[in-house]
Amino acid sequence: MTWGLAASPTAVDIDYDGFIDKVYLGDLGGNMWAFNVSFNEATKKSNSLWSGRVLYDGTKSHPIYYQPAVALDKKGIPWVFWGTGDREDPTSKTSQERFIAVKDDDDDSSGYPYKENNLTNVTTTNTFDPDPLDKGTDNKGWYIAMEQGEKVLSRPAVFSGLVYFTTFTPGETKDCKVAGGPRLYMVEFRSGGGATQFSNAAYLANTTSARYVQIGSGVPSSPVISVASKGNASVSAGTTGGGVYSRVIYSQGTNKQILYWREVTP
Numbered sequence: 001m002t003w004g005l006a007a008s009p010t011a012v013d014i015d016y017d018g019f020i021d022k023v024y025l026g027d028l029g030g031n032m033w034a035f036n037v038s039f040n041e042a043t044k045k046s047n048s049l050w051s052g053r054v055l056y057d058g059t060k061s062h063p064i065y066y067q068p069a070v071a072l073d074k075k076g077i078p079w080v081f082w083g084t085g086d087r088e089d090p091t092s093k094t095s096q097e098r099f100i101a102v103k104d105d106d107d108d109s110s111g112y113p114y115k116e117n118n119l120t121n122v123t124t125t126n127t128f129d130p131d132p133l134d135k136g137t138d139n140k141g142w143y144i145a146m147e148q149g150e151k152v153l154s155r156p157a158v159f160s161g162l163v164y165f166t167t168f169t170p171g172e173t174k175d176c177k178v179a180g181g182p183r184l185y186m187v188e189f190r191s192g193g194g195a196t197q198f199s200n201a202a203y204l205a206n207t208t209s210a211r212y213v214q215i216g217s218g219v220p221s222s223p224v225i226s227v228a229s230k231g232n233a234s235v236s237a238g239t240t241g242g243g244v245y246s247r248v249i250y251s252q253g254t255n256k257q258i259l260y261w262r263e264v265t266p
Contacts, residue, residue, distance in 0.1 A: 003029035003060075006087070008067040008155075012078060014038075022104070024068050024080050030058015031113070032068065032080060034104055054113040055080065056102050062095075063087075066222075067155040069163065071189055078104045079141070079189060081163050083152020090219065091170040091180075093149035099156075099165060099185070101192065102141040114140045121145065122192040126208045130190040142192045144211075150183075154222035159233065160252045162198060163189045166220035166237055167212075182220035182239050183212040186249070198250045217241035227251070 009025040021038040034055040058064070062084035069081045084097045102114055123145045146152075149169055156165035164186055171180040186195045188203070197209035218241030227233045233251035238244045 001027065003027040003031065006063075006065045007082075009035075010068050010070050010080075012070045014072065014076065014078060022070075022078060024055070024070060026064025026066075026068060026082055028063040028065070029060045030062040030064060030084060032056040032058070032064065032082065032100075032102065034080075034112070055104060056100065057113040057115045058084070059115070062098050066152070069156040069158045071158040071161075071163075073103070073190060080104060081156050081158065081165075081189070083154075083156060083165055083167070085151025085153055085168075087153055090151065090153060090168060092151075093170055095151065096148055097146045097151045098143050099146065099152060099167075100141070100143045101163070101189065105140070116143065119143045126194050126211065128188050128191050128193040128203055128206050128208060144187075144192055153219060157223045157225050157235075158189060159225045159235075160250055161189055162195050162250060163187050164223040164225070164235055164249075166215075166223055168219045180218065182215050182218060182237075182241075184215045184220070184223060184235070184237055184245060185212040186235075187211055195250070213245075213247075215239060215245035216243035218243075225249075 005027050007026040009023050011020045012022045014021040023035040023037060025033045032055045035052045036049055038049050040049045063086055064082055064084055065087040071079050073079060079101055081101050083099045086092060118140045120139055120142045122142045150167050152165055153168050154166050156163055167183045169181045187193060188195050194208045194211035196213055215237055216239045218239040221238045224236045233249050234246055235249045236246040
């Protein structure tokens with residue numbers, strides 16, 4: 001490897017058998033790596049399929065400092081989500097960073113690595129329609145180009161088909177305080193469509209909303225998803241300005257089920 005690995009890896013059990021199948025890890029050159037550590041059912045050997053390849057080539061210009069999020073679509077294909085931005089220079093206003101979604105649909109990895117021209121630019125296209133991604137063989141996901149100076153300085157989260165991530169746009173730097181505008185983004189995971197006001201009816205009618213809300217001042221934390229005992233979900237994010245933003249979010253209540261149980265006897 002050429003570039004440093006500042007981000008943490010994300011391990012995924014794709015077939016829900018209790019064992020890790022894929023590991024995704026970003027580097028400071030903007031590359032997203034995919035490591036196959038799955039079991040070979042045909043040969044009954046644990047490591048015959050193991051490999052490490054670049055899933056996405058970031059062309060050295062958009063460093064990845066934070067852990068990616070991963071979700072499976074209805075076909076069981078992993079979608080990998082991450083944002084870019086220079087953590088060592090958070091007040092820079094010169095770069096135009098990205099939030100990127102790539103679907104890892106190449107079983108033998110022969111099509112790796114994907115590049116930005118393999119993705120759909122949805123920066124100015126706000127829709128829930130994933131068809132543009134499915135009609136061409138070169139379309140392997142989507143990306144949003146951030147505003148000038150805006151950068152992703154935390155890991156994203158995925159819940160109930162929506163991706164949550166925060167960004168920071170620097171303002172004026174005074175002494176040791178960093179002014180600026182933090183945003184919380186909420187987008188549908190297959191299309192990048194705005195989902196700050198999301199419902200099943202809105203999705204079926206392709207009625208999008210804004211992609212983000214302002215959440216105070218300062219540098220924001222990662223979004224944290226919490227689910228109450230009755231199934232109501234919320235997202236929260238704090239900022240270095242001392243505030244905490246929290247709101248109720250969309251939750252697929254009918255999909256909740258018991259994962260395990262245990263009985264304790266004295």
